Amino acid sequence: MEKPVDEEENCPVKEFKRAVCEECRENPFKYKCPGCGLRSCSLPCVKVHKERTHCTGKRNRTQFVPLSQFDENWLISDYNMLEEVLRMTESARRSRAGAGDSKTARFMPSGKKALYNQARNRNTNLLLQPKGMSKNKINRSYYDK
Structure with a gap:
């Protein structure tokens, strides 16, 4: 006679919950690093991971994606x-x-032309708002010789 199969043991969700944090190896993971795929459980583990591996935590947007995996999100x-x-x-x-x-x-x-030229003479990069912008109209700065 065959043993009854326990539904919970074969459930893929249960298997997913059993996967542990790759940093502390104590708690089940909740997060996956977009940069390297490391699974972690908490913010302290994420910080330790980034410090230890010098990972930016950002996905490489220029990586090759096979056409079979290329979808609307990509x-x-x-x-x-x-x-x-x-x-x-x-x-x-x-x-x-x-x-x-x-x-x-x-x-x-x-x-304003004198102000611009004097700033340039002093190696200062002066950026002025374009004509017609409200901040340009408000700006009363000028250079008096």
Whole structure:
């Protein structure tokens, strides 16, 4: 006669709960590090893990993903990364266009132009709000010779 099978012992959920924290090896794990996949149970264990392994805790967004595992979530992640790169390049382009550009100083009122030139002479990077912005209208700074 066969033994009755205990449903709880064969349950995959029970197996999942038995997996322990890889840092302290005492408690069942609750968290999985996106950077390296280490399983941990608490914030102190996460901190010890990051200190010990110098892990950033961030997923490598440029890693290769096989086409069989590529799904909508990976597509959204890739799209967001491309959008972030676009934002950063546009921001860099805008800041370069205004920093040290002689065209920018040409269209300033004489008081602000003198302030801008004196700051540049003192190796100070002075960033002014573009014309039309409310903070530019409020700003009354100028250089008086």
